Amino acid sequence: MQRIIIKKVVLSGRNFPTILTPRSLSTLAQQSPPNTSSLQENDEFVPHMPPFDYTPPPYTGPSAEEILKKRQQYLSPAIFHFYKNPLNLVDGKMQYLFDDKGRRYLDAFGGIATVCCGHCHPEVVDAIVNQTKRLQHSTVLYLNHAIADFAEALASKLPGDLKVVFFTNSGTEANELSMLMARLYAGCHDIVSLRNSYHGNAAGTMGATGQSNYKFNVVQTGVHHAMNPDQYRGIFGSDGPKYAKDVEDLITYGTSGSVAGFISEAIQGVGGILELAPGYLSAVYNTIRKAGGLCIADEVQSGFARTGSHFWGFEGHGVVPDIVTMAKGIGNGIPIGAVVTTPEIANVLTRRNYFNTFGGNPMCTAGGLAVLRVIEKEKLQQNAFTVGTYLKERLTSLKEKYEIIGDVRGRGLMLGIELVQDRELKTPAKVETLYIMDQMKEMGVLIGKGGFYGNVFRITPPLCFKKEDADFLVDVMDYVMSKM
Ligand SMILES: Cc1ncc(COP(=O)(O)O)c(C=O)c1O
Numbered sequence: 001m002q003r004i005i006i007k008k009v010v011l012s013g014r015n016f017p018t019i020l021t022p023r024s025l026s027t028l029a030q031q032s033p034p035n036t037s038s039l040q041e042n043d044e045f046v047p048h049m050p051p052f053d054y055t056p057p058p059y060t061g062p063s064a065e066e067i068l069k070k071r072q073q074y075l076s077p078a079i080f081h082f083y084k085n086p087l088n089l090v091d092g093k094m095q096y097l098f099d100d101k102g103r104r105y106l107d108a109f110g111g112i113a114t115v116c117c118g119h120c121h122p123e124v125v126d127a128i129v130n131q132t133k134r135l136q137h138s139t140v141l142y143l144n145h146a147i148a149d150f151a152e153a154l155a156s157k158l159p160g161d162l163k164v165v166f167f168t169n170s171g172t173e174a175n176e177l178s179m180l181m182a183r184l185y186a187g188c189h190d191i192v193s194l195r196n197s198y199h200g201n202a203a204g205t206m207g208a209t210g211q212s213n214y215k216f217n218v219v220q221t222g223v224h225h226a227m228n229p230d231q232y233r234g235i236f237g238s239d240g241p242k243y244a245k246d247v248e249d250l251i252t253y254g255t256s257g258s259v260a261g262f263i264s265e266a267i268q269g270v271g272g273i274l275e276l277a278p279g280y281l282s283a284v285y286n287t288i289r290k291a292g293g294l295c296i297a298d299e300v301q302s303g304f305a306r307t308g309s310h311f312w313g314f315e316g317h318g319v320v321p322d323i324v325t326m327a328k329g330i331g332n333g334i335p336i337g338a339v340v341t342t343p344e345i346a347n348v349l350t351r352r353n354y355f356n357t358f359g360g361n362p363m364c365t366a367g368g369l370a371v372l373r374v375i376e377k378e379k380l381q382q383n384a385f386t387v388g389t390y391l392k393e394r395l396t397s398l399k400e401k402y403e404i405i406g407d408v409r410g411r412g413l414m415l416g417i418e419l420v421q422d423r424e425l426k427t428p429a430k431v432e433t434l435y436i437m438d439q440m441k442e443m444g445v446l447i448g449k450g451g452f453y454g455n456v457f458r459i460t461p462p463l464c465f466k467k468e469d470a471d472f473l474v475d476v477m478d479y480v481m482s483k484m
Contacts, residue, residue: 047475049106049444050468056091056098064088064100082449083441092119095462095469097446105441106461108473109448113269113301113414113460114328117374124332127370132363140360150365153372154338157311160320164346166339167360171300171327172200174337175263178323179204181341182261182294184348189222190255192247192262192288196228196452198270199263199298208263211271211452222260224250226284228268229277232407232418233426240280247284251291259293261322266313269301272451273409273416273458281317294345297321300337301414304329305375305463308385308412316411332371336364380463388412391459391470398474402481404429413465416450417457428453432484439480445473 062070067088071079087105091098095118097105107119117124131146138144151165168174183189193199195210207220210228228234229243236242251259262284268274285295302313303326310316312324322345327337335358358364375381392408392415399405406420419429419436433455440447448458461469 045475045479047443047472047479049104049472050466052093052096052104054093054096056093056102059090059100059102061090061100083438087441087446094118094121095465104444106445106469106472108459108461108465108469109446110461111333112328112448113306113458114331115333115462116304116306116329116380117332117371117378118462118464119333121332121370121374123374124367124370128334128363128367131366134362136363137358137361139357144362146362146365146369147360150369150372151360153369154340157372158324158340159315161342161344162321162324162340164341164343166341166346166349166354166356167365168327168337168339168356169335169358170200170337171298171325172202172205172337173356173359174300174325174327174339175199175205175208175296175298176202177339178296178325178341179208179261179263181323181339181345181348182296184351185294185345186258186260186292188256188258188260188292190259191223192226192250192259192284192293193223194228194264194268194276195225196230196268196271196274197225197263197265197298198268199265213452214270224254226250228271228274229280230274231277232274232409234277236277238277240277241283243277244280244283244287248287251287255291257291259288259291261294261296262288263296263298265298265300265302266317267302267307267410267414269414269458269460270450272418272456273414275409275411276317278317281314281319285319285321294322295319296323296325298325300325300327301329301460304371305381305384306412306414306460308381308383308388311381330371331364331368332374334364334367336361336368375463378464383465384412384463387465387467387470388415390467391415391465391474394470394474395459395477398478398481401478404432404481404484410459413459413461413463415459417459418451419455419457428455430455433457435484436477436480439483440476443476443480445476447473 088100089097090100095107097107154165155163179191193208193210197210199205199208206215207223210225227243227246229240231238288295297314299312305311307313314321323341325339330336395408399408404419406423406426407418410416419433421427421429430453433449450456450458
């Protein structure tokens with residue numbers, strides 16, 4: 001574990017201490033370790049960022065203040081940002097990001113579980129650039145090998161009869177399409193989704209989403225939200241089949257007895273990295289199929305090797321869905337999504353014209369194919385498993401040290417840490433979450449947050465994250481918490 005040593009600082013502040021001036025702390029965290037023989041009685045450890053052999057080119061663009069001003073004037077007031085002093089990120093390389101001053105940050109959020117191979121991975125960049133130089137866009141009305149090659153490679157990663165691919169531009173669009181197909185196939189409208197889920201922000205997917213803070217007050221028909229098999233806050237703990245009974249009841253009492261389908265994440269991402277209770281999905285899939293519905297796995301966050309143990313999140317539950325939706329990790333940051341289903345289900349879209357201008361665009365699909373190749377070549381699933389397991393163990397030991405950590409969960413490089421003011425009552429520690437995140441940023445670590453109450457740290461870094469990065473992250477979190 002690499003650390004540097006600094007003189008102890010006097011802490012001040014009313015609610016929370018100011019550790020050090022932000023600039024000096026982050027500078028210290030990035031310096032080379034000093035000679036430990038100079039250690040004196042009052043010295044203390046400050047975590048030290050692992051070395052990384054890359055210096056971005058100098059930044060000559062507008063300042064953070066100028067960008068913020070323009071953003072406030074010309075962009076949606078609904079756009080928010082993290083941190084008291086929002087970061088102006090201008091460069092990225094693998095698991096690191098750089099701000100306008102050239103300061104390096106460990107990226108443990110991965111652009112919201114999106115960057116899987118690493119920022120600006122050279123093989124992904126080359127694939128995109130080479131394809132863009134030849135042909136950037138043509139539409140699927142003409143032939144091009146890029147879309148067919150990627151569809152073939154993607155289908156090879158899915159089990160059973162899941163062999164037909166539709167490309168979209170986002171996760172929202174993929175989920176919209178999946179629900180449309182389920183409704184057409186089953187010949188009815190009702191869909192069962194989970195409370196605390198997030199599936200997108202268009203008409204249908206907002207309906208499927210199960211969190212009021214993402215639902216506008218507009219018509220959202222035909223979705224029934226089942227009890228969440230939440231192992232931390234749910235009334236049945238980790239007993240999956242008990243929660244599954246609620247889906248049976250919903251169908252019996254809330255529908256005609258038939259449903260179009262069921263949509264769920266294997267690990268709820270936006271909802272706070274909640275892994276569905278074991279035994280839940282297999283029981284619910286049986287119930288849904290008996291009611292004539294299709295089972296949709298939303299793999300937007302948990303897909304593409306992120307969970308480490310499996311390539312897809314649903315595989316961790318021993319089920320095979322009828323439709324799988326994906327986005328984020330599929331393109332390492334390129335705007336692309338996909339729906340994969342069986343030939344029989346795919347056939348429903350031949351009843352009318354289904355067309356998507358950019359879906360399957362050569363540039364995006366060439367990039368997507370490169371992503372799949374990098375995941376395999378660099379054994380990123382294995383790395384997510386090894387580093388993720390190690391990181392989870394270290395975070396779990398922090399839980400023994402700090403009462404504020406109510407739960408550590410997730411798998412692979414999709415981990416969550418829920419902060420509570422009181423372990424018994426599980427009162428969400430919302431303000432503390434923001435404070436710790438902010439201080440960690442000042443020390444050079446970027447993490448995400450989520451959960452219905454905004455009190456869960458989301459750790460979803462690029463899958464090339466190393467053991468030393470995991471150590472740095474935990475040491476920084478430990479350091480910040482120790483000052484509270
Ligand atoms: C599980 C899940 N499904 C769907 C979406 C929507 O994806 P997009 O933002 O690409 O539309 C998200 C986005 O966070 C997500 O986490």
